[in-house]
Amino acid sequence: MVLVAANSLLEVEHLSVRFDRPGAGIHAVNDVSFDIAPGETLAVVGESGSGKSVSMLSIMGLVPSPPARVSGSIRLQGQELVGLSARRLNRLRGRDMAMVFQEPMSSLNPVHRVGDQIGESLRIHRGLARAEARRRAVALLDRVGIPSAADRAGSYPHELSGGMRQRAMIAMALACDPNLLIADEPTTALDVTVQAQIVDLIGELQDERRLAVIWVTHDLGVVAEIADRVAVMYGGRLLETGPARRIYRSSRHPYTLGLLQSIPRLDRPTATRLPEIPEAPMRMAGALRGCPFDSRCPMAAEGCADTLPELEPVEGGGHRSACLHHRKIDSAEVLFPETPAAAEPRSATADPSQVLVSVRALKVHFPATGGLARRRAGAVRALDGVDLDIERGRTLGLVGESGCGKTTLGRALVALVRPTEGAIDIKGRLINHRSGPHQRVVQMIFQDPLSAMNPGMRARDVIAEPIRLHRMAPPDAIRERVVRLMEQVGLPPESGDRYPHEFSGGQRQRIAVARALAAEPEVVVCDEPVSALDVSVQAQVVNLLADVQAATGMAIVFISHDLAVVRHISHRVAVMYMGEIVEQGDRDRLYEDPLHPYTKALLAAVPVPEPEGAGPGDRTRLAGELPSPADPPSGCRFHTRCPVAVKGLCSTTKPRLSEASPGRWVSCHLVNPPCT
Amino acid sequence: MTVTGHRQRATTRTALRSSRLSSLLGLTGVVIVGALVSAAVLAPWLAPYDPTERVARPFLSPSWDHLLGTNDIGQDLLSEMIFGARVSLTVGIVAAAVALLIGTAVGVVAGYYPRRLGSVMMRGVDMILVLPFLPLLIVLAAYLGRSLLNTILVIGVLIWAEPARVIRSQVLSLRSREHVLAARSMGAPDRWTILRHIVPRTALLATGSFVRAVSNAILLEAALSFLGLGDPIQKSWGSTLFWAQERLAFLTPAWKWWVLPPGLLIMMASLGFALVAFSLEERIDPRL
Numbered sequence: 001m002v003l004v005a006a007n008s009l010l011e012v013e014h015l016s017v018r019f020d021r022p023g024a025g026i027h028a029v030n031d032v033s034f035d036i037a038p039g040e041t042l043a044v045v046g047e048s049g050s051g052k053s054v055s056m057l058s059i060m061g062l063v064p065s066p067p068a069r070v071s072g073s074i075r076l077q078g079q080e081l082v083g084l085s086a087r088r089l090n091r092l093r094g095r096d097m098a099m100v101f102q103e104p105m106s107s108l109n110p111v112h113r114v115g116d117q118i119g120e121s122l123r124i125h126r127g128l129a130r131a132e133a134r135r136r137a138v139a140l141l142d143r144v145g146i147p148s149a150a151d152r153a154g155s156y157p158h159e160l161s162g163g164m165r166q167r168a169m170i171a172m173a174l175a176c177d178p179n180l181l182i183a184d185e186p187t188t189a190l191d192v193t194v195q196a197q198i199v200d201l202i203g204e205l206q207d208e209r210r211l212a213v214i215w216v217t218h219d220l221g222v223v224a225e226i227a228d229r230v231a232v233m234y235g236g237r238l239l240e241t242g243p244a245r246r247i248y249r250s251s252r253h254p255y256t257l258g259l260l261q262s263i264p265r266l267d268r269p270t271a272t273r274l275p276e277i278p279e280a281p282m283r284m285a286g287a288l289r290g291c292p293f294d295s296r297c298p299m300a301a302e303g304c305a306d307t308l309p310e311l312e313p314v315e316g317g318g319h320r321s322a323c324l325h326h327r328k329i330d331s332a333e334v335l336f337p338e339t340p341a342a343a344e345p346r347s348a349t350a351d352p353s354q355v356l357v358s359v360r361a362l363k364v365h366f367p368a369t370g371g372l373a374r375r376r377a378g379a380v381r382a383l384d385g386v387d388l389d390i391e392r393g394r395t396l397g398l399v400g401e402s403g404c405g406k407t408t409l410g411r412a413l414v415a416l417v418r419p420t421e422g423a424i425d426i427k428g429r430l431i432n433h434r435s436g437p438h439q440r441v442v443q444m445i446f447q448d449p450l451s452a453m454n455p456g457m458r459a460r461d462v463i464a465e466p467i468r469l470h471r472m473a474p475p476d477a478i479r480e481r482v483v484r485l486m487e488q489v490g491l492p493p494e495s496g497d498r499y500p501h502e503f504s505g506g507q508r509q510r511i512a513v514a515r516a517l518a519a520e521p522e523v524v525v526c527d528e529p530v531s532a533l534d535v536s537v538q539a540q541v542v543n544l545l546a547d548v549q550a551a552t553g554m555a556i557v558f559i560s561h562d563l564a565v566v567r568h569i570s571h572r573v574a575v576m577y578m579g580e581i582v583e584q585g586d587r588d589r590l591y592e593d594p595l596h597p598y599t600k601a602l603l604a605a606v607p608v609p610e611p612e613g614a615g616p617g618d619r620t621r622l623a624g625e626l627p628s629p630a631d632p633p634s635g636c637r638f639h640t641r642c643p644v645a646v647k648g649l650c651s652t653t654k655p656r657l658s659e660a661s662p663g664r665w666v667s668c669h670l671v672n673p674p675c676t
Numbered sequence: 677m678t679v680t681g682h683r684q685r686a687t688t689r690t691a692l693r694s695s696r697l698s699s700l701l702g703l704t705g706v707v708i709v710g711a712l713v714s715a716a717v718l719a720p721w722l723a724p725y726d727p728t729e730r731v732a733r734p735f736l737s738p739s740w741d742h743l744l745g746t747n748d749i750g751q752d753l754l755s756e757m758i759f760g761a762r763v764s765l766t767v768g769i770v771a772a773a774v775a776l777l778i779g780t781a782v783g784v785v786a787g788y789y790p791r792r793l794g795s796v797m798m799r800g801v802d803m804i805l806v807l808p809f810l811p812l813l814i815v816l817a818a819y820l821g822r823s824l825l826n827t828i829l830v831i832g833v834l835i836w837a838e839p840a841r842v843i844r845s846q847v848l849s850l851r852s853r854e855h856v857l858a859a860r861s862m863g864a865p866d867r868w869t870i871l872r873h874i875v876p877r878t879a880l881l882a883t884g885s886f887v888r889a890v891s892n893a894i895l896l897e898a899a900l901s902f903l904g905l906g907d908p909i910q911k912s913w914g915s916t917l918f919w920a921q922e923r924l925a926f927l928t929p930a931w932k933w934w935v936l937p938p939g940l941l942i943m944m945a946s947l948g949f950a951l952v953a954f955s956l957e958e959r960i961d962p963r964l
Contacts, residue, residue, distance in 0.1 A: 414861035439863030452854040454873050465872075466862045519862060 008035040009179055009212045010059070010097075014072035017054050017063060024286050028054040030236040031072070033311075038179060039210040043223035043244070045259075046233035047281045047534040052216050055233075056182050059214075060099050061089040076180065095125040098173035102185040104165035108157040115141070115153025118172045125176045140171040145201060161625050163194035167201065174205065181206075184216045191401040191561065193622040196605040199226060200621065218535050220259055221564075221607035224248060229318070232256050235282045235292025238311060242319030244611045252314045252321040254335055255293045261336040262539035264568035266591065266606055273546065274539035274568065275336035280504035281534050291324070296536075298335050299325055356555050357390040357413065357442070357523055362422035364408050380630045382408040384579035385422070387657070390523060395549065395556040397570030397587070399563055399602065403626050405579040406559045410525045413557065414444045426523070440470050443516040447528040449508035453500040459486075459511050460496035466519035485514040488551075489544060506537035513544060517552070525557045530565060542569055563606050567591050575599045578629055578637040581657060585664040595666045597642050598622075636669065644670060702955025708948030712941075716761040723755035727911065735930065744933045747916075748923045756916055757937055763912035764945060767828055767897040772889035774832025779839030779889075780875070780882055786840070787847025788870055798844065804837040813896065817905040824907040831896045839885035846878050884957040891949035898942045913938035 017029040029051040036042045046052040057063045058070045061081060074081040076096060081089070101107040109117060118140055119133030128136065134153065141149035144167040157165055166186060173181055183202065187195035203226050206213055215223050223230070223244075230247040232240045232255065240253040251257050258277040264270075279296045290305040291297070297304065303324055311320040329335070363386075365379035383405045390396050398406045411417045413424060415431060424431050426441055443466070446452035453462050463482050467473050473481055483493040489510040500508055509529060516524050526545065530538040546569060549556055560566050566573060567587060574584040575598065583596040594600045601622040624641050627633055633640045639650035649669055657667040666672060715722060724743075725731045730750040731742075738745045744753035782801065786794040813834060820826040850856060851874065859869045900906050901914025902921070916938045920926065925934040 411857075411861075416857055416861055437863055439861070444858065444861040446854050446858060448854065452858040454855045454859075454877075456876055465859070465864075469862055469864050469868060515858075515862075 007037060009038045009040075009077060010214075011035045011075045012055075012059065012072070013075075015055060015058065015074060016071045017051070017058050018069045018071075019067050020069060021067065027287055028068075028236055029058070030288055032233070032236075032238050033072075034231050034238065034241060036180070036212045036214060038212050039206065041206065041213045041215060041223075041226050041228045043227035043230045044214060044216045044233060045218070045220055045223065045230060046216075047218055047536060049235075049281060049283060050233040051236035052233045053184055056099070056184055056214065056216055059182065060093060060097065061086075062099075091125075094121045094173075094178070095176045096178055097180040097182065098176075098178040099182040099184065100166070100169050100173050100186045102188050104162065104169045104189075105157060107169055108165060110157055113154050113156060114160065114168050118153075118168070118175050121172065121175045136175070137171070140175060141168065144168070144171045144174075144205075145197070146171075162190055163197065163625050166190060166194075166198055170198075170201065170205070174209075174211075177209065178211070180212045180214070182214045182216070185218070186215075187222060188217070188219070191626075192563070192605040193401060193601060194625060195222065196607070196621055199607075202226070219607070220248075220263060220535075221265075221609040224607060224609045224611050227611070232259075235288065237288070237292055238322065239293065240319075240321045240323075241311065242314070242321075243317055246317060246319045248609060248611050252319065252326040252329055253323045254297045254299055254329065257329070258296075258298075258336050259536060260609060261338075262536060263609060264539075264542065264562075264564040265608060266564050266567060266603070267608055267610070270568050270587075272338040273543050275338055276539045276543060277336070277536040278540075280506050281536060291322070299328065301325060354392045355389045356392045357388075357424065357426050359386055359388040359390075359409075359413075359424050360422055362386045362388075362409070362412060362424060363420045364405075364412055364417055365420045378630055381579050381632060382629065383412065383419075384632075386576075386579075386581055388574060388581065388584075390555050390557060391572075392522070392555055393549070393553045394571040395558055395569055397566035397573040398557060398559045398576060399561065399566050399573065400576035401602075401626055402561065403578075403629060404576040405629075406576050407527055408579075409576070410444065410527045410557060410559050413523070413525050414442050415439055416444075437470055440466070440519050441522045443519050443521040443524050445509070445512050445516050445524060445526040445529050448532045449505070449512040450500055452512060453508070455500060458497055458499055459491075459503070462500065462511055463496075463514045463518055466515060470519065472518075472520070481518070482514075485518055488517065488548070489514045490540075504537075505533045506540055509533060509541050510544065513541075513548065517548060520552075521554060523555045523557065525559070527559045528561070529558075531560065531562065538565070545569065563591075563602060575602065578626065578632055580637060580667065581665070582638065582668070583666045584657075585666075589664065595660060595664070595671045596638075596668050597644050597670070598638050601641075601643070636667075646670070698955050698958045701951050702958075705948045705951025705953075705955065708944055709952055712761055712765060712945055712948065715758055716765050719758045719762055723752075723758040725752040725755045727751055727755040727759045737930075738933050744937055745930070747919060747934065753916070753933060753937070756911055757913070757941060760911055760913045760916060760938065761941070761945075763824070763907075763910045764894055764897060764914070764942070767824065767831065767912070768890045768894035768945070768949070771828045771831035771835070771893040771897070772886055774828065775834075775836040775889045775893070776839055776882060776886045778832070778836035779885065780843055780878070782836065783840040783843030784847050784870060784874060784878070787844040788851055788866065788874065790848060790851075794844070798841075801837045801840050804834070809834065810899065813900060814903060814905065817900055822905055822908055824910050827897060827900055827906060830900075831893050835889055835892050835896070839882065839889060842881060842885050843878050846881050847874055850874050850877055884953055887949050887953035887956060891946045891953060894942065894945045894949065913942050 012035065013033045015029055015032045019026040019028055032055055034042065044052045054063060059074055061084065063070060070082055072082065076092065115134055115137040118137035122128045122133040122136055138149050138153045141153055146152050146164055146167050160168060187198050190198065199222065202213060205211060215227065217223055227244040229242065230244050231238055232253065234255055240247065240251060240256050247256060248260065251260065261275040262277055264274060277296055282292055288308060290307055291309050294300050294304045307324060309322040309324045311322045314321050314326055362383055364383040365381050367379055386409060398409065400406050408417060412419055460482050463485055464478050467478055467481060482496060486493045486496060491507060491510050491514065500511065503511065530541050533541060542565060545556060558566060558569055570587050572585065573587050573590050574581050575596065577598050583590065583599045591603065594603055605622065622641050627640055635651045635653055636655050639645040642650065646669065655667045655669045657665050658672045660666045660671050731752050732746045732750050734746055734748050734750040736742055736746040742752050744757065747753055782797055786797040813830060816830045817826065820830065856869060856873050859873050897912060898914035901912050902917045904918050906912055906915045917935065920934045925931055
């Protein structure tokens, strides 16, 4: 094959993985071929169910077979891995190739010390003595950037933070100096700032050791900077492969183009609706007859449904696309056009500057209990003095790392948590923290729509619940209302009889939106509404929320860790850190000119899907991770991680959130010098 | 990372074996329960004689006319066994229903308000569970008098604690699930949330505890009747044993047809329901 380079480290040819089930088998991977050279980074990009993880697991020989049937050929350094005995695979795994998984907590053994776990593979493969293995483990932990590694080697996994655990996993993978590292979504469970640290770390290690890295991800942004080549998977097939630069700049496959277009980006104007890929990602099923993307493709033509497109070279350079019509593709803008955003809601009585909800000095402290005796040991300060206004018909974005209190704030707004101090009032009425009919005006949309719906209720009844609850319509009118709501959110009304688990992720979130709308609320709190969805579906839900807002004039509180999505949908943005708002301002001004060092760092950590975009040199990387919220740092809470903290000031005096310019609030000594 | 195919295959094999075993046991239970229930329902047609009539000489040994002989006043023992199934099963099922009703109410409330109300209620449940069972049962039954209804109530009031605990633990986990939070965030009052989102989701688990409670109730009814505290008019298996004991059948060869059959039937009924409960619980275990 032309694809295979002369001196490749790993060659995968015609890999297919089939899961035998009674009835129909599932073709998880179909005829996938790729290779990787020493020192190279290959990014495998795909949504859930694209077969990317199964292909990687079959390289490692970790797919249980039976039920799986692996065919084709996988050669590592010339040695065939398909059909190799378990014993000989064991000898290769960990020594020549290693894998880092998404969730480090479940990949580490909770009852063994981290250092011993790293040493284990050294003792197995290298036959090192216990003491020697331990010494090497400490050196490895030190290399992956774990502070005071000698102490940390004696810790158990639960004593480390998420980022530290992932570093430990990387140390473990690298223990025996493998030539190939497979990283399966290694940063997906981490915060942006930590994600950036891990990406940098793997990049450094790679340069140091001529390590080949296969980076599996659903996020085109993360890998843009580090990937040499990109392989795009969908429906168990490779749709496009090629050098990163060509895939990102001049892709020749409609699916890749659609993905690139539909991701909200920090370097694009926001005046438009996000271009969407219609429908839901395909589910793996029997053998493919045509192009898997056919049903969602804007340029599907005759032949697409019944011809399996093969990867064909496009303009040299190793760029190959599996699209019958790749020659006809003009540009992403034509295929997935941007449409102007819906008009700002000025309908009816909505006066955009009217404050609808005001939050004053809100504190929520959860009691922390420690020890066996369950003694009270202080409090976790989830929210510590938050002031916020939500205006009618506008969207307020709340961003921050996990644990910053943004979810608690959202839940306080819908009265799911009781404030320790402070007040929230809606239209001048103090909200009462007993559930009841007054809560109709504030509704919530949850991150995972499936778990937020009663699995025993039909979609129709899920949507009708607020109507029944608040007696908003006579029983015989409910059905008709539900049908209208389903049409409004783009669901086929005849699907109302189905149960939530029978819908796709995007459709479920549409049901959730319909349910929130059914209450005719004035504020909808969306807690990470697109984070659990597939990338190609996120744009649909973001656009839906914007459309609904334009149609109803409701206010939205959009909680997310994804700064690009927040930028796209918000009018105002508030940045939270450890239970406090550190910066708040109008969207465009905040993103163009962030004042608080934390905001700057967050923005710098957002990956841009553009190869060689921002060089790694000009970035402020945040060191370390979030301190414990039960014991917040003195003075400015950010001073422990702040690159510009002033000694003697930031660590002792707490900055106040004050107005830096009209409508722009910042809490930082360097922006608002304390007047002493 | 060293998980190999062997171990996985081995675990699936043991899982398969145990699931086959449990479905076999469940099937046995269903057959036993089915046979007893149909005997109870079809009693007037199945029984050769009216069990309340004197049909022969007293103390007859088994013969072709009277397969299990007759008792001290000449009633046919086989007919008494068949009609006794009606009483035993009725008491078992109704008492279990009473227990389930109390248990569900207590479990749901204690699970949904786990802090003060819940912990007080669960201390009450613990009290019931540590009380010496049989003495209390006897005292209560003796105090209330001998009737079918009293037997049912006394048993029901004593065995609700176990279902209450099972259901409470399920409610505890349900109340923090997101779909319950979603309902609360919509402004649903507690009553709404409990009735629409909590109770229906405990139904499966409640079925399991119910069947288990039936098995317990059958045993308790037999114990009460054997002590002479059952309904004197409605003869159950337990009261047959009571009369056998009174007439010293335990010490004569008559134990083979007067004592053994009711004893075996009690055991079978209790075992049948216990087996059904076992396989039901295996299937609906909320941990899986």
